[in-house]
Amino acid sequence: MRAAIGLWRWRHNPLRRTTDLVEAWVALTAVVLLCVVAPLTGWAAGSAADASLQRAVHAQQEQRVPTTARVVRAASGAETADEAPEEQPRRSVVARWTAPDGSERTGTVTTALRTAAPGAAFTLWTDREGRPVAPPLRSDTARAHAVVAGLTAALLTALLVETVRRLAVRRLVLLRYARLDRAWAAAGPDWGRTGTGS
Structure with a gap:
């Protein structure tokens, strides 16, 4: 105006x-x-x-590979006493997965699984060496x-x-x-x- x-x-x-x-x-x-x-x-x-x-x-799509990981157990200290497992959006678990070179890997990763029961499967993104990474940007x-x-x-x-x-x-x-x-x-x-x- x-x-x-x-x-x-x-x-x-x-x-x-x-x-x-x-x-x-x-x-x-x-x-x-x-x-x-x-x-x-x-x-x-x-x-x-x-x-x-x-x-x-x-x-990122060329360098990151999706693989299926399985929960071995909940990571120690992953749950706090004042926060129930259902309220945690992501939780740390010890998981086992296969790297792109075919070798078996085990490590602590975070997952969005509601229950981190042993044997539960989830998708894990890794780099070419098998290290866990964030999913590629869409x-x-x-x-x-x-x-x-x-x-x-x-x-x-x-x-x-x-x-x-x-x-x-x-x-x-x-x-x-x-x-x-x-x-x-x-x-x-x-x-x-x-x-x-x-």
């Missing part, structure tokens, strides 16, 4: 000040930057983030992160444009006040005196 008021100051008016015209140009520039540069910045940042994350997704999750990055870049660009616009308008207002103070100081001593033509 303030941008529209700023643009309205372009009209020919004998009372229009130079600062009014400058403010109108500042408003027009801000509108153009908000409508063109902010979306382009967001798109560029989102595209770059998506390309980078998709490369990471492909690399492509749609990477795309969602890229969208968030693009929106954040666009919003930060818009915030920067608006901040610069506000600082410029503030400077113009201060300039107007300074000119008004100088004009008032020049006319003030004669204001209302008889014979001064006022």
